Each structure stands twice: as structure tokens, then as C-alpha cells.
Amino acid sequence: MTIPLDALAVLGAIVPGDDVSLIQLVINRFNEVIDTTDFDHYAASTIRSSLHLLERIGGSVANDVERLLVRICKNPTPSVRRVIADNLYMRRKILTDAIMDASFQALQNTDKQDREAIRSIDLMLYQWDLDRDRERVLRFLRNFLSHREDPVDIDQLRDFRQKLTNGSGKLLGWYVVSLLLTGDYRLCISADKLLPYQETRDGLDIDLAPFELGSSWIPFLARKILGYCLLKRESASALLLSCLRCVSIEERTALEELVLDHFLMNYLQAMEWFEAALSSNDAAEESVERLSASVNQYVDDLTALGGCPAFAPSDRQRQLQRYRQADFWRNVRDKSEEGSLLSLIGHKSTVLYGSGSIAYVYDKDGKGPHRKEMQFVGHEYTAEIPRLDAIDPVSLRFVTHRFQTEPPPS
DSSP: HHHHHHHHHHTOOOOOOHHHHHHHHHHHHHHHHHHOOOOOHHHHHHHHHHHHHHHHOGGGGGGHHHHHHHHHHSSOOHHHHHHHHHHHHHSGOOOHHHHHHHHHHHHTOOOOHHHHHHHHHHHHHSSSSSTTHHHHHHHHHHHHHSSSSSSSOOGHHHHHHHHHSSSHHHHHHHHHHHHHHHHHHHHHHHHHHOOOOOOOOOSOEEEEEEEEETTTTHHHHHHHHHHHHHHHHHHHHHHHHHHHHHHHHOOOHHHHHHHIIIIIOTTTTHHHHHHHOOTTTTTTHHHHHHHHHHHHHHHHHHHHHOGGGOOOHHHHHHHHHHHHHHHHHHHHHHHHHHTTTTTHHSSSOOSSSSEEEEEEEEOOTHHHHHHHHOOOOOOOOOOOOOOOOHHHHHHHHHHHHHHHHOOOOO
């Protein structure tokens, strides 16, 4: 089997000189291989050889190589997908638009279990120009992350996700908004995972005018932000401010009520972020002033009225809430331990009481054991939970589910 593969590799390294017919013979041989064999390693080797030929010779074979690769990409095998992803990464500068479009289309149906191909795709996207070629990348993500029964999760694209999350806020905002506007559950979950937690990227409150959204689309986008990104308070604030700046006059009152009832009631201090983020002659200035007045009135009324004993929960309800919170934080702790680097390099020991630990170690020469003491230190991480999760959790989950399942405007 290695002899034909080696022969295909040699064809990609051939030096034609002035013999134009030799190049045509090579191209014809590549086409014959694709037509006469179903062995995917032959197709993969043909891709490598033809691109090597294109890289060395240039424009004289560009059309032939383009037609050949478009044919191969129509029915890609796992080996072919891996080679396509590798060459998009290594030889992207010599590829034509048609080759890149066909290559992205071939990669979009990659099986989530094909870790090698996904790793190559992740590396390719990490090196890609996500700003200048954003439309092509977005089309790929929409198919890659959703259009199958068991699609790839964006967590598998670790380097790409890290690059986008830690990059420009304007670029991140464009991708997040574009994914949320699809209304697709998987894509909206991916948009939420792209957003940072407890911090805001500068420029995330992007201008929505280039999206050319109709009057009903801005409130739809706001509801998707509230449905999927509610726990990312800072990021959700920036995206909702973008909506307030771009909403039509007819929908402005309804959007302000939406932000007040379902966001500011959960995060009263987010009002300070809105006010600080305003610029001179900001389109959202009047909306922010009205929202600020409503929040202040709400807080003043709470202070004036005080607590009402009639609404105090019973002992049983308090105990159930404590059980619920204990289960929630236990799950948070378990997930944190699974993703912790320390869990990979050390073992876990449970200590019921004490302020330190004692271990006995041996030297390299076998001397010992030597007593080693280590004092325990405290470590904590705070997370702000939406207020309504404690006040009215059932309604919060109902509204969140309704926002998540709402279809796009017709």
C-alpha cells in the first residue's frame, strides 16, 4: 500500500521545467486516483500532493487543483477531513476562495468523536483571521455546532474559544450576537460560553446598526441575552446596552420594562454599570435615566415598607431551600474539582478536623522518613446569583425557559 502513496507524494514534488504536458499528466493522474479508488488514504495523499504542487508552481495549476479539491470535499472521509484541516492551517495563504469554501463545508460534518480532526480544526481556527474572514467562520460554526443530531461542543474548540474570549470585545460581541440571533439552542449555549465571567471586554457593547435588524429583532435579541447569558452579569449588561441604543421608538418602552423586570431586578448594582458606560450624546441615555429612576424607586419602597412577616417562609420551606442550596454548591464543587489542574497532579484526601497535614517522605538515597508539615490556607471564590433565584426561583426558571425556546421573528 505504501508504494502508491509514495508515488502520489512524488508527483506533488515533480519538477516539470518547460514541459507543460507533464503537469497535465500529473493532474490527470490525480483525477484518476479519485475516480478509481475508495481508499481514503489515497484521497488524503492526493490532497497533500496537489496542494504541494500548487504551492511550488502557482497560478498555472490553480484552476485544476481547485476543481480537484472541490470534488474531493463533496464526500470527505475522516482521513480527508484531517488533511483538509491541516492544510487550511499550513497553506491557507495559497488557497483560493473556492477551495476554502469547499474545505470548510467538508469539515462541518466532522464527528465529535474524531478528536484528531477536531484538534486540527481548533488549531486552524486559532490561526485564522477571525476578524477579516468572520462571515466564512460564522457560517462554518453555525453548521459545525448545530446541524446534526450529536454536534461538536464548542468546549472541544478550546484554543479558538480562548482566542475569541480574550480578544477584542467588538469582535467577540459580533460573534455572540450573530449566534444568539439564530435562536438555535446549541448556538446560543455556545454564545454564552464565549463570554467571560465577572469581567467585561472593552467594546463588547457593539453597534447593532450593521446587522440591519427589524423592529421586532432587537427585543428578541434582548430576550435571548436574558435567557442564556443572565449569569454573566457584566457581559449581559454590555449587550443589553447595545439593544437599548438601537431599539426603535415603538419598542423602546417594552424593552426598558424587559430590562427592568428580568435583569435589573436580579442585579440592582448593574444600574451603576449602565450609568458608567454611557458616553456623550448616547442613544441610550434617556432609557438609562428612566431605568435608574425606576430602580431607585423600587429600592426606596423596599426600605420604607420593610419586611412583611406574612410572606416569611415556614421552617420547612427554609430547610428545603438550605437542602437545595447545599445540592447546588456540591455540584459546583464537584465540577470545579473535575476541571482543576491540581486534581490531575495530586490525590485528594478528606480531613474532618485540623489546621494542617503531616506527611513522611524519603530522600533519593532512601534515607528517612522525614516529617513534613503543611499548614492549611483558606481559598474562596464569590459568585453573584440572580436575586430572583432566591425570591421567586420557579418564575425565574419559567421565564428563562420561555426566552430560550422563543423562535426568531417571522
